[in-house]
Amino acid sequence: MRGAIFDVDGTLLDSMQVWWDVLIDFFAVHGRKLTDEEAMKYKEITLEESIPMICEELCLDMSCDEMEEDLKRMAAKQYESVIPLKDGAAEYLKQLKNEGVKIAIATSGYEELCKKAFTRLGVWEYIDACALSSEVGVNKSNPDVYLLAAKRIGVPPGECTVFEDILTGISGAKKGGFNTVAVYDESSADAAEDLKRQADFYITGWRELLK
Secondary structure (H helix, E strand, O other): OOEEEEEOOOOEEEEEEHHHHHHHHHHHOOOOOHHHHHHHHOOOHHHHHHHHHHHHHHHOOHHHHHHHHHHHHHHHHHHHOOOOEEOHHHOOOHHHHHHOOOEEEEEEEHHHHHHHHHOOOOOOHHHOOEHHHHHHOOOOOHHHHHHHHHHHOOOHHHHEEEEEHHHHHHHHHHHHHOOOEEEEOEEEHHHHHHHHHHHHHHEOOOHHHHH
């Protein structure tokens, strides 16, 4: 492995509950309860894809850009001060860096939020490049964001490993010719068996990869 490409939320950061809480709070502010069944349709698409759906569902008198800024503002404080890394993630990133592996993040989230969290947690210095789903215009069921990340670290897909916690991410990375490691997260626990079948390797925690 010459390159490692990491998803952020639910993979490196223990942050998935934050986004669920943000959505729940946003719906509540606008007079609606977000049920678990409704929330499922937002689980594996990008925020950019979900925003027009939510605007339409809530009949909001605001633009998609205004809604996006509201959601980012609601989440920012958590990234700046609260959200932790998953156990062993910092040590594994440092291990890869010491081995000369190029490291990128590929996220459906926001670079500024990732940078704030990773800087606070002392691991931003390990990240060589960042690629965003918003840059490629499609979600992670497609390989585009991983291909962009690989290009930015200068390593061919076949020599990169993608680390993801969701099934669509693993599937998209496989389409791009990447090696894949599925990472357990409580938010995707119901898909654990599918992740084990689809990915090249499955881990329940980062300490399994430490030497």
